[in-house]
Amino acid sequence: MDIAYLTKLSVNAKQRKLFSLFDDTARSDKFSLSAAGLFLDYAKQNITEDELGGLFDLATQAKLSDKVTAQFAGEQLNNTEQRAVLHTVLRAPNERKKAVLGEQAQAVIDTEAKMAAIVDDVQSGAVHSVSGEKFTDILAIGIGGSYYGVKVALSALVPYHQPGLKAHVLANVDGDAAQEKFAKLNANTTLVVVISKTFTTQETLLNATIVKQWMLNASSSHNNSSSDIIAQHWYAVSTNIAAATAFGINEDNILPMWDWVGGRFSLWSAVGLPLALVIGNQHFNALKAGAYAMDQHFQQAPFAQNMPVIMALLGIWNRNALGYPSLAILPYNHALRALPGYLQQTDMESNGKSVDNNGNRLNYLTAPVVFGQEGTNGQHAFMQLMHQSADIIPTDFILSLAPTSEHLANHDALVANCFAQSEALMQGKTLAQAEAELRLAGADNAEIQRLARHKTMKGNTPSNTLLLPQLDPYSLGALLALYEHKIFVQGVLWQVNSYDQWGVELGKQLGKEVLHVMAKPMADIDSEALSSSSLALIRRYKDNLDLSSR
Numbered sequence: 375m376d377i378a379y380l381t382k383l384s385v386n387a388k389q390r391k392l393f394s395l396f397d398d399t400a401r402s403d404k405f406s407l408s409a410a411g412l413f414l415d416y417a418k419q420n421i422t423e424d425e426l427g428g429l430f431d432l433a434t435q436a437k438l439s440d441k442v443t444a445q446f447a448g449e450q451l452n453n454t455e456q457r458a459v460l461h462t463v464l465r466a467p468n469e470r471k472k473a474v475l476g477e478q479a480q481a482v483i484d485t486e487a488k489m490a491a492i493v494d495d496v497q498s499g500a501v502h503s504v505s506g507e508k509f510t511d512i513l514a515i516g517i518g519g520s521y522y523g524v525k526v527a528l529s530a531l532v533p534y535h536q537p538g539l540k541a542h543v544l545a546n547v548d549g550d551a552a553q554e555k556f557a558k559l560n561a562n563t564t565l566v567v568v569i570s571k572t573f574t575t576q577e578t579l580l581n582a583t584i585v586k587q588w589m590l591n592a593s594s595s596h597n598n599s600s601s602d603i604i605a606q607h608w609y610a611v612s613t614n615i616a617a618a619t620a621f622g623i624n625e626d627n628i629l630p631m632w633d634w635v636g637g638r639f640s641l642w643s644a645v646g647l648p649l650a651l652v653i654g655n656q657h658f659n660a661l662k663a664g665a666y667a668m669d670q671h672f673q674q675a676p677f678a679q680n681m682p683v684i685m686a687l688l689g690i691w692n693r694n695a696l697g698y699p700s701l702a703i704l705p706y707n708h709a710l711r712a713l714p715g716y717l718q719q720t721d722m723e724s725n726g727k728s729v730d731n732n733g734n735r736l737n738y739l740t741a742p743v744v745f746g747q748e749g750t751n752g753q754h755a756f757m758q759l760m761h762q763s764a765d766i767i768p769t770d771f772i773l774s775l776a777p778t779s780e781h782l783a784n785h786d787a788l789v790a791n792c793f794a795q796s797e798a799l800m801q802g803k804t805l806a807q808a809e810a811e812l813r814l815a816g817a818d819n820a821e822i823q824r825l826a827r828h829k830t831m832k833g834n835t836p837s838n839t840l841l842l843p844q845l846d847p848y849s850l851g852a853l854l855a856l857y858e859h860k861i862f863v864q865g866v867l868w869q870v871n872s873y874d875q876w877g878v879e880l881g882k883q884l885g886k887e888v889l890h891v892m893a894k895p896m897a898d899i900d901s902e903a904l905s906s907s908s909l910a911l912i913r914r915y916k917d918n919l920d921l922s923s924r
């Protein structure tokens with residue numbers, strides 16, 4: 375990316391009062407657009423039409439259109455793992471699947487049909503527990519991309535859940551997390567879905583093992599045959615069919631994934647099974663249809679009317695031209711409370727890189743630190759810093775226009791808070807305004823002098839406001855696809871491979887080494903791979919638990 379060009383382009387923006395851009399009375403019309411049912415207002419970004427035009431030029435220089443075509447056509451964009459990036463084909467019509475995947479398309483279509491049949495059969499009771507009862511609970515075990523997508527959609531789409539069927543997700547390897555589930559679940563009516571692309575992930579396998587043991591124990595006390603309960607209650611989604619079978623899962627109950635679907639973009643594949651089981655095929659298809667509508671928009675709209683492209687370029691503007699290091703994701707819907715965590719993974723795991731596609735060190739920074747929380751909770755916590763500190767934190771406000779509950783006064787308050795926060799973050803409060811307010815409230819000069827600076831707020835914080843017409847499967851699908859494409863565009867401009875995650879692998883390697891060292895007798899604790907700090911921590915842990923004698 376041409377940083378010198380970006381620096382030159384942004385020279386005025388750095389000095390500018392963002393609010394002054396609203397001297398143009400047509401700004402909110404010019405800086406907003408709709409796509410796939412979503413509405414984006416980006417008028418509160420610190421950017422002019424000319425500057426945005428400059429960013430479009432940058433996208434053209436990066437041959438963004440060619441890259442979009444290449445991605446949807448299945449070229450191997452993930453060049454460190456020699457993989458295509460084709461999660462989009464999973465939500466495309468079958469003709470498109472055949473055109474892109476060739477012979478492999480039939481396996482994908484068959485898997486979708488098999489998944490749909492499982493969903494119908496579980497919902498109708500045709501597929502039932504060993505005791506002949508209808509399943510009451512779905513427990514999904516997975517982590518990272520094999521967890522977040524399902525989690526975010528499950529909590530967002532509660533009104534679409536089939537009565538009598540509850541879904542639960544288990545990710546954390548802390549045994550407490552599993553224990554919490556056991557307290558809620560009846561093993562005899564629980565269906566388990568293990569989701570692991572590799573079927574080698576430590577957390578998922580440990581959790582699957584304890585859940586299996588819990589179910590076997592419950593089953594023996596119920597006089598069921600143990601092998602039956604695992605064969606009938608357990609499903610898996612994986613590329614590693616052999617490992618899933620070796621774990622004891624009935625081969626008929628294993629749905630394949632493909633290496634061209636990245637974990638964090640896999641909700642659209644059979645990874646979505648726990649979600650589909652609970653919301654049903656019709657709503658799962660609507661989720662995919664919303665994502666497909668955004669795919670179409672992304673491929674067809676010119677840059678100046680392209681929502682993912684605009685959001686991506688604004689993100690680059692804030693990160694690389696204006697130098698802001700983070701991005702707050704603030705959904706003003708309780709139902710979207712899992713979205714910040716989901717986007718944290720998709721964005722930071724994808725674009726948190728420091729070398730380009732050819733392995734050359736970058737001379738600019740990439741993904742911002744993404745964080746967030748549901749509104750209005752954040753206002754009474756970390757948003758204080760967003761208003762009062764000198765740091766500027768660009769923000770995405772996300773809101774469903776239609777209320778998700780019957781409590782309309784609460785929804786009005788929620789909406790008002792959302793709109794007010796973007797305004798407050800942009801306008802801030804000058805010293806003169808703070809002084810005038812204090813004077814009006816009857817403060818004397820000394821009091822004004824003492825307090826006015828504390829009440830001054832920098833403002834100038836840029837934000838997007840994204841509106842969903844209502845929180846339904848279609849809109850959610852469009853929203854998730856919007857962010858997927860935004861991340862893709864940023865990866866293209868930053869020239870990084872958004873689809874590998876070697877950093878996670880390093881953690882896994884050292885995790886194994888730590889476990890290996892922990893298993894040694896106290897006197898032998900040593901490792902060339904670990905620092906004296908970590909070795910001392912291991913000794914302290916063993917001292918406390920006397921792990922070696924277990």
Ligand SMILES: O=P(O)(O)OC[C@H]1O[C@](O)(CO)[C@@H](O)[C@@H]1O
Pocket residue numbers: 517518519520569570571572573574575578636637638875878
């Ligand atoms: O699906 P798996 O193979 O269990 O991996 C879980 C997750 O771990 C990662 O490899 C790293 O977090 C993700 O990409 C993936 O979604």
